[in-house]
Amino acid sequence: MEKAKNQIEIYNNKQESSEDIAREIAQLGDFKEIEKELKEKDLFDKEKARVKKLFNESIDLADFPRKHEAVYELLTIQELYDIDTAEHCVKTYQIAKEKVEKVLSKNIILSRIIEEEGVDLERFYFACLTHDIGKVEIPDFIIKNTVKKDEWDEILVNMIEQGKITKKMLAKLELEPENIPSKDEILTQMKEKHLLAKQIVPVSRAISKEDIEKLENERHISADDSLMDIIDKHAEISERILNEKGFPVAARIVGQHHHKKDEESYPVATTSLQISADIADILHIVDVKQALESARSYKEEYFQIKILKILIEEHVYEEKINSKEVAYLLIKDDYNKLIKQDVFNNLNPEEEGMKKVVDDFIVKFEADDGKYKNDLDSWYEKHNMN
Ligand SMILES: [Fe+2]
Ligand SMILES: [Fe+2]
Known part of the structure; x- marks a missing residue:
C-alpha cells in the first residue's frame, strides 16, 4: 500500500x-x-x-x-x-x-x-x-475522431427513422426539402453521389456535449456541420x-x-x-x-486496385479533380506496376469488378472512339515539350 x-x-x-x-x-x-x-x-x-x-x-x-x-x-x-x-x-x-x-x-x-x-x-x-x-x-477530437463507419451509418438511419433529417443534409443529397424522402431514397442518393454518413450527419450527433461546446464556443464552428465539413x-x-x-x-x-x-x-x-x-x-x-x-485493412493487391477504383469513381468522376488527364497518367502508371507484379492473374469476383472500373476508365482515354481520347490528345499537344 x-x-x-x-x-x-x-x-x-x-x-x-x-x-x-x-x-x-x-x-x-x-x-x-x-x-x-x-x-x-x-x-x-x-x-x-x-x-x-x-x-x-x-x-x-x-x-x-x-x-x-x-x-x-x-x-x-x-x-x-x-x-x-x-x-x-x-x-x-x-x-x-x-x-x-x-x-x-x-x-x-x-x-x-x-x-x-x-x-x-x-x-x-x-x-x-x-x-x-x-x-x-x-480540434483534435475532430481530426482523431474514432467513430466507425457502421456507427455513422447507424446514427444516420436513426435520424431518418425519427424524421430528423435536416435541410442542410437534404441539400447535400440534392433532394427537394418539400417532400420528405424515404429511407431508400436517401440511401440510394448517397450511393449515387458517393457520400458517406460522416459527410452529411451533423457532428453534434457523434461527439460529447463538452466537445460540442468547445467546437462552438472556442472554435466558432457550428456543430451542425458534418465531421468532414469541418475537416475539409x-x-x-x-x-x-x-x-x-x-x-x-x-x-x-x-x-x-x-x-x-x-x-x-x-x-x-x-x-x-x-x-x-x-x-x-x-x-x-x-x-x-x-x-x-x-x-491498410485489405490484402495488398486488392488494396491497390481498390485505391485506383476509389480515385476514379470518387474523385475523377465526381469532378473533384480538374485534370482527368493528369489522373489518367498517374493511374495508368500504377496500373502498369500492378501488371508487372502479376497482380491481375488471380482475382476474386469483387476484385474483378474493381479492375473493370479501372479498365473502363483507361479505355476512355486510349480507344480510338474513347470518350476522353480527344481531350487527352489536346492535353498532350498543349504540354508537348521538346
Ligand atoms: Fe488534406
Ligand atoms: Fe493530406
Missing part, C-alpha cells in the same frame, strides 16, 4: 518533459500562437532538432535549397500536433517526387510541366510537405498559414488540394491559373493515394 502511494507521488512529482509541454502548446488551435509560444518558452529549436532527426532519411533537403528552415519549422509544428499527419505529409512528398520525376506515358514528365508553368519544383514539393498544416487549427476546412487554413509565412505559390497549390471543380474558389481558367490547377491535381491524387494506403 505504502509502496503504491509512493509511486503515485513519484508520478505526480515527475516533471513534464519539454516535449510534452511542446505537444500541449501545439493543441492551442492557432498556428501563430503555437509558433509564438514555442519560441517564447524556448522549446522550438530543441523540437526542430528532434523532428529533423526523425525525418532526416525521408526528406532530401537538396529538394529545398532555399527552405531548409521553413521545412522543419512547419513540420515540427505538424508533428507536435499529430505524428500521423506529419508522417502522411512526408510520405505524400515522397510519392509526389517519385511520380513527377519519372517518365510516364508518351514521355510525359510531370516535373517539366510543373516547371514550364513557372512553379519551381522546390515550391511544389514544399506544398506537398505542408499541405495539411491547417489541421493544427482543427483545413485546406483553406493551410493556404492562409502558408500565405502568412510568405509562401504564396505553395499556398495556392495547397488551398486547392481538396476542392471540387465547380466550387467558386476553384481557379478560373486563365492560362496560368488553369495550370496550377493541374499541379494541385497531382497533389490531390497523391494525397488520396497515400491516405488510403496508410489505412
Whole structure:
C-alpha cells in the first residue's frame, strides 16, 4: 500500500518533459500562437532538432535549397500536433517526387510541366510537405475522431427513422426539402453521389456535449456541420498559414488540394491559373493515394486496385479533380506496376469488378472512339515539350 502511494507521488512529482509541454502548446488551435509560444518558452529549436532527426532519411533537403528552415519549422509544428499527419505529409512528398520525376506515358514528365508553368519544383514539393498544416487549427477530437463507419451509418438511419433529417443534409443529397424522402431514397442518393454518413450527419450527433461546446464556443464552428465539413476546412487554413509565412505559390497549390471543380474558389481558367490547377491535381491524387494506403485493412493487391477504383469513381468522376488527364497518367502508371507484379492473374469476383472500373476508365482515354481520347490528345499537344 505504502509502496503504491509512493509511486503515485513519484508520478505526480515527475516533471513534464519539454516535449510534452511542446505537444500541449501545439493543441492551442492557432498556428501563430503555437509558433509564438514555442519560441517564447524556448522549446522550438530543441523540437526542430528532434523532428529533423526523425525525418532526416525521408526528406532530401537538396529538394529545398532555399527552405531548409521553413521545412522543419512547419513540420515540427505538424508533428507536435499529430505524428500521423506529419508522417502522411512526408510520405505524400515522397510519392509526389517519385511520380513527377519519372517518365510516364508518351514521355510525359510531370516535373517539366510543373516547371514550364513557372512553379519551381522546390515550391511544389514544399506544398506537398505542408499541405495539411491547417489541421493544427482543427480540434483534435475532430481530426482523431474514432467513430466507425457502421456507427455513422447507424446514427444516420436513426435520424431518418425519427424524421430528423435536416435541410442542410437534404441539400447535400440534392433532394427537394418539400417532400420528405424515404429511407431508400436517401440511401440510394448517397450511393449515387458517393457520400458517406460522416459527410452529411451533423457532428453534434457523434461527439460529447463538452466537445460540442468547445467546437462552438472556442472554435466558432457550428456543430451542425458534418465531421468532414469541418475537416475539409483545413485546406483553406493551410493556404492562409502558408500565405502568412510568405509562401504564396505553395499556398495556392495547397488551398486547392481538396476542392471540387465547380466550387467558386476553384481557379478560373486563365492560362496560368488553369495550370496550377493541374499541379494541385497531382497533389490531390497523391494525397488520396497515400491516405488510403496508410489505412491498410485489405490484402495488398486488392488494396491497390481498390485505391485506383476509389480515385476514379470518387474523385475523377465526381469532378473533384480538374485534370482527368493528369489522373489518367498517374493511374495508368500504377496500373502498369500492378501488371508487372502479376497482380491481375488471380482475382476474386469483387476484385474483378474493381479492375473493370479501372479498365473502363483507361479505355476512355486510349480507344480510338474513347470518350476522353480527344481531350487527352489536346492535353498532350498543349504540354508537348521538346
Ligand atoms: Fe488534406
Ligand atoms: Fe493530406
